[in-house]
Amino acid sequence: MDGTTTDRLSREDFLRLSAFITTNFGIKLPEHKVVLLQSRLLKRVRLNGFTNFADYTNFIFSAQGLQERNKLIDYVSTNKTDFFREAKHFDFLAQQIPSMLSKSYSHLKVWSAGCSSGEEPYTIAMTLEELKKTYTGFDYGILGTDISSRILQKASKAVYGMDQMIDVPDYYQKTYFDKGKTNKGAMAFQIKSRLRNKTTFKRLNLMDEFSSLPHHFDFIFCRNVLIYFDFHTQKQILSKFLNKLKPDGILFIGHAESTLGMNLPLTQLMPSVYRKATYIE
Ligand SMILES: C[S@@+](CC[C@H](N)C(=O)[O-])C[C@H]1O[C@@H](n2cnc3c(N)ncnc32)[C@H](O)[C@@H]1O
Numbered sequence: 001m002d003g004t005t006t007d008r009l010s011r012e013d014f015l016r017l018s019a020f021i022t023t024n025f026g027i028k029l030p031e032h033k034v035v036l037l038q039s040r041l042l043k044r045v046r047l048n049g050f051t052n053f054a055d056y057t058n059f060i061f062s063a064q065g066l067q068e069r070n071k072l073i074d075y076v077s078t079n080k081t082d083f084f085r086e087a088k089h090f091d092f093l094a095q096q097i098p099s100m101l102s103k104s105y106s107h108l109k110v111w112s113a114g115c116s117s118g119e120e121p122y123t124i125a126m127t128l129e130e131l132k133k134t135y136t137g138f139d140y141g142i143l144g145t146d147i148s149s150r151i152l153q154k155a156s157k158a159v160y161g162m163d164q165m166i167d168v169p170d171y172y173q174k175t176y177f178d179k180g181k182t183n184k185g186a187m188a189f190q191i192k193s194r195l196r197n198k199t200t201f202k203r204l205n206l207m208d209e210f211s212s213l214p215h216h217f218d219f220i221f222c223r224n225v226l227i228y229f230d231f232h233t234q235k236q237i238l239s240k241f242l243n244k245l246k247p248d249g250i251l252f253i254g255h256a257e258s259t260l261g262m263n264l265p266l267t268q269l270m271p272s273v274y275r276k277a278t279y280i281e
Pocket residue numbers: 024025026027077078079080081082085113114115116117120145146147148151204205206207222223224225254
């Protein structure tokens with residue numbers, strides 16, 4: 001089988017795969033995505049030694065297909081991310097720190113859920129490092145989680161190419177990155193170890209319970225992840241975030257995402273930013 005194959009993913013196999021993906025990873029795959037899924041899986045069919053989608057699909061759902069089944073997430077999700085993406089959020093985060101500190105918080109805990117290759121948690125780290133220059137009495141720890149082990153390895157290495165540095169202002173490049181070269185001689189930038197040491201990464205499927213997380217957070221960022229889930233799943237995940245926020249904790253979602261109609265105890269602070277509402281009965 002090669003890229004010019006005429007084999008197609010049948011409707012029946014598409015429905016089996018999409019049901020599995022939605023149930024296990026949350027990602028919705030309506031029927032018009034059949035061509036997309038087919039093109040994303042084409043390489044996998046060949047690499048696993050099959051000549052058609054039907055045999056590959058049967059393999060996925062067999063006992064021997066467990067590893068491939070777990071890897072499916074890497075072929076259906078998008079990891080698109082950038083440093084300083086939706087930059088107003090980081091300005092807002094910075095504005096919140098003085099009042100947080102006046103309530104005698106000294107160690108801020110931040111969770112970047114669906115962190116992809118690390119640009120989001122490291123942008124948070126750079127923002128907080130800048131604040132530490134003015135407000136000397138505090139420190140922070142950042143947890144980055146994602147469902148994809150492959151992307152988390154990249155996040156831990158924290159090495160980025162020129163293309164990924166476009167949105168990083170010169171001052172931040174100089175202050176928070178070590179510059180070097182890859183084996184192939186291309187320019188590479190690695191987040192400095194003092195920021196990496198404050199950031200830990202862990203695999204977590206947002207469809208699972210969050211009981212494995214050790215503590216509650218002052219800030220949770222879950223941006224550009226919920227958009228792939230249906231309304232019901234989004235609401236369930238947001239409720240679980242609420243349980244993991246400290247009283248007064250703040251939740252950031254993506255600009256294209258919304259909590260409209262969910263009736264959750266959240267007070268909007270600006271578009272896509274919410275404070276956990278604490279009701280006194
Ligand atoms: C588009 S990226 C967003 C990255 C970053 N938050 C941002 O806004 O730039 C979405 C990330 O969500 C992750 N993801 C998708 N489904 C997930 C799930 N069920 N649990 C945890 N992470 C998931 C993907 O692996 C991907 O890295």
